[in-house]
Amino acid sequence: xxxxxxxxxxxxxxxxxxxxxxxxxxxxxxxxxxxxxxxxxxxxxxxxxxxxxxxxxxxxxxxxxxxxxxxxxxxxxxxxxxxxxxxxxxxxxxxxxxxxxxxxxxxxxxxxxxxxxxxxxxxxxxxxxxxxxxxxxxxxxxxxxxxxxxxxxxxxxxxxxxxxxxxxxxxxxxxxxxxxxxxxxxxxxxxxxxxxxxxxxxxxxxxxxxxxxxxxxxxxxxxxxxxx
Amino acid sequence: xxxxxxxxxxxxxxxxxxxxxxxxxxxxxxxxxxxxxxxxxxxxxxxxxxxxxxxxxxxxxxxxxxxxxxxxxxxxxxxxxxxxxxxxxxxxxxxxxxxxxxxxxxxxxxxxxxxxxxxxxxxxxxxxxxxxxxxxxxxxxxxxxxxxxxxxxxxxxxxxxxxxxxxxxxxxxxxxxxxxxxxxxxxxxxxxxxxxxxxxxxxxxxxxxxxxxxxxxxxxxxxxxxxxxxxxxxxxxxxxxxxxxxxxxxxxxxxxxxxxxxxx
Numbered sequence: 001x002x003x004x005x006x007x008x009x010x011x012x013x014x015x016x017x018x019x020x021x022x023x024x025x026x027x028x029x030x031x032x033x034x035x036x037x038x039x040x041x042x043x044x045x046x047x048x049x050x051x052x053x054x055x056x057x058x059x060x061x062x063x064x065x066x067x068x069x070x071x072x073x074x075x076x077x078x079x080x081x082x083x084x085x086x087x088x089x090x091x092x093x094x095x096x097x098x099x100x101x102x103x104x105x106x107x108x109x110x111x112x113x114x115x116x117x118x119x120x121x122x123x124x125x126x127x128x129x130x131x132x133x134x135x136x137x138x139x140x141x142x143x144x145x146x147x148x149x150x151x152x153x154x155x156x157x158x159x160x161x162x163x164x165x166x167x168x169x170x171x172x173x174x175x176x177x178x179x180x181x182x183x184x185x186x187x188x189x190x191x192x193x194x195x196x197x198x199x200x201x202x203x204x205x206x207x208x209x210x211x212x213x214x215x216x217x218x219x220x221x222x223x224x225x226x227x228x
Numbered sequence: 229x230x231x232x233x234x235x236x237x238x239x240x241x242x243x244x245x246x247x248x249x250x251x252x253x254x255x256x257x258x259x260x261x262x263x264x265x266x267x268x269x270x271x272x273x274x275x276x277x278x279x280x281x282x283x284x285x286x287x288x289x290x291x292x293x294x295x296x297x298x299x300x301x302x303x304x305x306x307x308x309x310x311x312x313x314x315x316x317x318x319x320x321x322x323x324x325x326x327x328x329x330x331x332x333x334x335x336x337x338x339x340x341x342x343x344x345x346x347x348x349x350x351x352x353x354x355x356x357x358x359x360x361x362x363x364x365x366x367x368x369x370x371x372x373x374x375x376x377x378x379x380x381x382x383x384x385x386x387x388x389x390x391x392x393x394x395x396x397x398x399x400x401x402x403x404x405x406x407x408x409x410x411x412x413x414x415x416x417x418x419x420x421x422x423x424x425x426x427x428x429x430x431x432x433x434x435x436x437x438x439x440x441x442x443x444x445x446x447x448x449x450x451x452x453x454x455x456x457x458x459x460x461x462x463x464x465x466x467x468x469x470x471x472x473x474x475x476x477x478x479x480x481x482x483x484x485x486x487x488x489x490x491x492x
Contacts, residue, residue, distance in 0.1 A: 171246025
């Protein structure tokens with residue numbers, strides 16, 4: 001089976017590595033929710049690099065590692081939304097749904113899909129949860145009276161750009177995450193071999209979303225000095 | 229369309245949707261802020277209109293009082309003086325001295341009355357213009373107060389719009405009052421300069437320089453109505469004032485008003 005070099009994926013990884021430099025330089029200025037984004041960035045780098053080495057270089061099944069990293073990122077992003085959200089009720093809901101997510105992950109890994117397959121159920125749950133909380137965070141910023149009274153545009157806030165980056169990436173990867181397991185089954189059995197080019201395009205679009213995400217993170221990072 | 233093509237389209241649509249939502253969120257918040265800013269501008273405009281109405285009311289009331297003082301009380305005092313003249317001629321030597329003192333006292337009252345009347349409503353401002361009105365004001369103050377006030381002008385003949393002239397005149401009046409009350413100055417110099425587009429007035433004193441500090445305090449606190457009044461009046465006519473320390477001592481207040489000439 002011939003494998004093509006995932007250019008967009010490698011470009012995304014390159015951007016991630018580059019982003020580490022400005023993030024590390026501003027580490028002392030970061031608030032707790034921004035530190036969560038930094039942790040997410042580091043986890044993404046580990047995720048991408050190890051996953052690439054396992055999958056593309058050694059041609060091994062990297063699904064167990066992917067699933068584990070997905071749950072680690074789930075915890076990190078849960079922390080990000082928890083710290084960024086102001087409403088105590090929303091925070092409680094986030095904690096409860098976070099705990100439910102961990103339970104779903106355990107069930108998905110142990111019973112439903114197994115360690116050698118993409119855990120689509122948990123990944124989709126994670127995605128829907130963070131999309132919803134991304135919208136909640138947008139509303140929080142939109143309705144922030146302090147911002148409106150002081151005529152502060154939300155695009156001057158790092159939090160907005162971090163949330164925007166996550167939101168764009170989560171939107172872009174929604175359909176693929178939802179169908180990941182199903183497609184994977186077809187690919188393994190060879191049923192969908194003729195559709196590989198289309199799926200490569202899908203993968204590239206998702207990775208392009210990832211590149212956009214990190215660019216938006218960078219914009220957010222540039223706003224940190226101005227905001228402090 | 230196959231399932232895979234649908235996944236492709238779905239992924240693309242979702243990515244674009246995500247970007248679109250982010251853009252819409254930014255635009256929505258910008259719109260809200262711009263709307264609020266517009267409301268605030270309108271509010272400021274209404275406040276300005278109210279302030280103008282209050283000041284106009286104040287001016288017309290001052291004018292009425294000044295005219296009443298001049299026409300009624302002034303005329304009565306002049307009649308009193310004439311009566312005293314008549315009495316002086318008929319009176320014997322002992323009473324003549326007493327009547328003369330009363331006449332002198334009446335003269336002082338008439339002079340004071342003119343000063344109050346001029347301060348309330350400067351007729352020179354309407355008849356001769358701002359520069360002459362300030363000159364006349366300085367002369368009047370010199371007659372009545374201890375501190376000499378010198379007026380210097382570049383003799384430019386540019387006309388000043390009536391409302392602006394009145395507000396500038398009031399600002400200078402307020403500044404001089406402040407200097408007399410708080411600065412402990414031994415002299416004041418008013419300089420008048422004008423170009424076709426800019427009118428500059430400098431009020432310099434050699435006092436304790438406390439006016440600079442009191443301006444900074446008044447910006448932070450409520451109170452010190454005089455300085456607030458100065459700012460409000462200049463705000464209405466689109467002028468500004470700066471206070472700096474004079475060398476070697478005292479304060480320099482510089483008033484600048486652009487486009488001060490009447491529109492023909």
